[in-house]
Amino acid sequence: MINIISAIGSLGTFIMALFYFVSVSVQLYQMKIGFIPALGFNQVLLKLDNENKLSMKNMDINDSDHQDYLKLYNLGGGAAKRIKIELLLDEENVIQEKFVNFLPSKESYYLPINKEVFDEFESTIQNNGYETNLSIRLSYYHNVSRKQQVIRLHGKLDNFNTYDDKAIYELQFIDK
Template identity: 70%
Template sequence: TTSNAEEHEDYLKLYNLGGGAAKKITIEVLLGEDKVIQKKYVNMLPSKEGYMLPINKRVFDELDDTIKNNGYESNINIKLSYYHNVSRKKQEIFLKGHIDEFNNYEDESIYELQFI
């Protein structure tokens, strides 16, 4: 998140979703462990490398509030559900959000949100 509205990124870059073998993917962005604040369905990934998930205002505001108010303990989590191309079994992964701050560049703060 940056303070310059013209340059902020309004998407999350998601990598290694099912190791390139995932299909019928449901991505839920959660507040806490059960309050869904955004849900996205992706039939097949556009590439094996990753997916850029546009975020809605609720997700953006939560990230912004987290940085401004309580440091870097985010209450945002992601739940991924998908079917594996080979095994055809449904997989489900729950990841907790963590924000790291990096060096400032031209008076702009740089943050990375990781889901672990």
């Protein structure tokens, strides 16, 4: 009889240890997810006035009407390191390349935009298209996996609103 009670106690101890192992594993996985960076861009509007002059406006920045940069955010919990940002035309033609050494969580980086990118936006609008030939390739490292992560985003223009004196488009970057 004592052997049966001892066996039941040992089995109960094993089951409790198994539950503890599973709960600790889940907590460690949740902590790991909390340290993974998540890179993305804010909302950007492109305005085309009657004179066909294109201007860009980041919606969270109120300093001027015309801006020539995109704001790259790190919305995740961890720091992104050795970020390589490539702006591509026609899938593989690199027209601009930037490097950011370190982008901590909840911080941002102003990515300057050159004239070729503006020309691509203007030609897309003039051809009544919404699919641009512009892509952004982000490659970065972080502490958790120590592997290079690569994100490829494709630029799209969406008709936001039209007024008498200007047309407004929203620039979106969609995961490809």
